[in-house]
Amino acid sequence: MVGSKAIYRLNTTCQRLPVAVWARVLGGRAIGIKTLHTSANNKQKVLTVENMNPHVKNMEYAVRGPIVIRAGEIEQELKSGVQKPFRDVIRANIGDCHATGQKPLTFLRQVVALCTDPVRLMKDPNYPSDAKDRAQRILDSCGGHSIGAYSDSAGVRVIREDISQYISDRDGQPADPDDIFLCTGASDGIKTIMKLMMTGESGNKRGGVMIPIPQYPLYTATIAEYNAYPINYYLNEDNKWSLDIPELQRAIDEARAHCIPRALVVINPGNPTGQVLSRENIVDIIKFAKKEKLFLMADEVYQHNIYAKGSSFHSFKKVLTEMGPEYSDMELASFMSTSKGYMGECGFRGGYCEVINLDPDVKAMQIKSISAKLCSSVAGQAAMDVVVNPPKAGEPSYQLFKQEKDTVLGQLKEKAGMVSSTFNSMDRITCNEVQGAMYAFPFIHLTDSAVAEAKRRGMAVDAMYCYELLENTGICVVPGSGFGQKPGTYHFRTTILPSVEKLKEMLDRFQGFHKSFMQKYK
Incomplete structure (x- = not known):
């Protein structure tokens, strides 16, 4: 099993990030390197790096x-x-759709704009009646008919009702608005349940x-x-990143000496691996x-993003309910977001x-x-409402x-095929x-000489590859050791x-770099 520290660290070097890097993370706001070095030893400070919460220091987040x-x-x-040797940086490190050029959906922005400035815009004939x-x-x-007012802690009631209708329509099973709470992105909901x-x-x-x-770093960061205790189970790369039950059993059996296992997280469709679980696989996981x-914690934020022929999204709730009374009373939390899908907000x-x-007592x-957090952003709640209650025919x-x-979804499907086929055409990448x-x-089959050079530099070899890629091509991706x-x-x-055009350019740059890298470390 991969050690917990090895997973949640960025692992770009054998040591923690240098103070200079964190100074840049803080945006250079009057916190110089010297100040950061000396503050830990400044006896006048109540909070120092030595006495602060050690679990916060252990957190890492690879995609940033x-x-x-x-x-x-x-x-x-x-x-x-x-x-x-390049004219711009191509940021392919994070799933930030609009930052890479995706245009906002007209209807979603119209509804949020109307909620924000109703006095003027409700009279504007350019805004459609729906x-x-x-x-x-x-x-x-909303209180005072304004999204500037606090909502209920769980969110605006009618939005929770719309979400329950969306889930009911999706699954063919009833959903209760009182089982739903709005949150600051899916990540906030995940942390609430994990707590x-x-x-x-x-x-x-x-x-x-x-x-x-591999996993999305939110989980190891939150666990830290x-x-x-992170109970790490490996996805099966040789079988399309499937989730194998014997591997789950191995992981939990080994972990019992170190913790009390409480929850199982499943990301479907997968991040960072891009797989879609079959219904049969989900049945086995539930059992x-x-x-x-x-x-069960089902991270289902990519449920609209299905591209491969023969792949379909099956919600854990739907499958669990269809499995009958023995399973339909299992505890389950599922998560959705405005940030992914075709919305990218x-x-x-x-x-x-x-x-x-x-x-009931736990609820x-x-x-x-x-309730202690008051409520999530009501503007974000309004955006979520459009996702679950979009325009209907007529x-x-x-x-x-x-x-x-x-x-949006058609272009994503085209780009999904383009990426996998291009990488598979390169020598020593699958x-x-x-x-x-x-x-x-992708799996990079790096040579022994590349591994030796990374060791000499005190770096993870995939991090060395990604650094050289960035410096030579302007392409920013994240090393697998961060996941x-x-x-x-x-x-x-x-x-x-x-x-599509930028991705073609990115893959062209990538091919040239990869060929030279492999020649350099042949």
């Missing part, structure tokens, strides 16, 4: 790590006239959370923050969770969590927990909405088909989000 910081520096160098109707319905449920799993103990009495390897008495930080079958504690905005949605989500996680990978394997994660 030092390679990304260097990418920002290179962008500034290009602006100041520094000559590079957008005005939805905005007015949301505003009528309930903690035991409050240390050592082998800590709560353990099963997470896939909460002083929980495993039932046998091992685990709380990352900045609104809209999301929801549906939690079913909680013990009361969950409500207390979210409404004025339907045709434009459908055209924009189909265009890449599973991107079945869904927004990422590829976790089997020992002795090397990967990187790239998004498929740049425009």
Whole structure:
């Protein structure tokens, strides 16, 4: 099993990030390197690096790590006239759709705009009636008819009702608005539920959370923050990143000496691996969770992003319910977001969590927990409402909405195929088909000489590869060591989000670099 520290560290060097890097992370705000060095020893300070929460120090988040910081520096160098062998930086490190050029959906922005400035815009004939109707319905449920007012802690009631209808239509199973709470992106909902799993103990009495390897760094960062124990299970790269039950069993059996296993996290479609689980696989996972008495956490934020022929999205709730009484009463939390799908509205930080079958007393504690945070952004809640209640056939905005949605998903499908086929055409790179989500996680078969050079530099070899890629081509991707990978394997994660034309250019640059890198370390 990969050690927990090896997974949640960026692992770009054998040491923690240098103070200079974190000074840049802080944006250079009057916090010089000297100040950071001396503050730890300044006895006048109440809070120092030595006495602060050690679990916060252990947190890492690879998709915004030092390679990304260097990418920002290179962008500034290009602006100041520094000559590079490329004209711009292509950021393929994070699933930020609009930052890579995706256009906002007209209808979603219209509804949010109407909610924001109703006095003027409700009279504007350029806004369609269905957008005005939805905005007015949301505003009528807000205090003072304003999204500037706090909502209920769980979110605006009518939005939760729309979410429950969306889930009911999707799954063919009823959903209860009282099982739903709006959150600041799916990540906030995930942290809220994970917090309930903690035991409050240390050592082998800590709560353990099963997470896939490779995984999205939110999970290891949160586990580190909460002083929980990561129970790492490997996805099967040789079988399209499938989730194998014997591997789940191995992981939990080995972990019992170190923790009390509480929850099983499944990311479907996968991040960073881009796989889509079959219904049969989901059935087996649910049976495993039932046998091992685990709380299921289903990260389903990419449920609209399905590209591969024969692949379909099956929600864990739908499958669990269809499996009958023995399984339909299992505890499950599922998560959705405005940030992914065809919307890509990352900045609104809209999301929801549906939690079913909680013990009533635990549910009361969950409500207390979210009440302490008051409420998520009501503008983000309004954006979430459009996702679950889009224009319907016959409404004025339907045709434009459908055209924009189909265009985004069609281009993502085209780019998914382009990425996997191009990487597989390169010597010493293999890449599973991107079945869904927004990422590829190619395997780089690096040479012994490359591994030796990275060791000499004190770096992870995949990090060395990604640094050289950035410096030589301007392409910013994230080394696989930031997500976790089997020992002795090397990967990187790239998004498929740049425009078709930009992605073609990126892959051309990549091919040239890879060929020269392999020649250099042959």
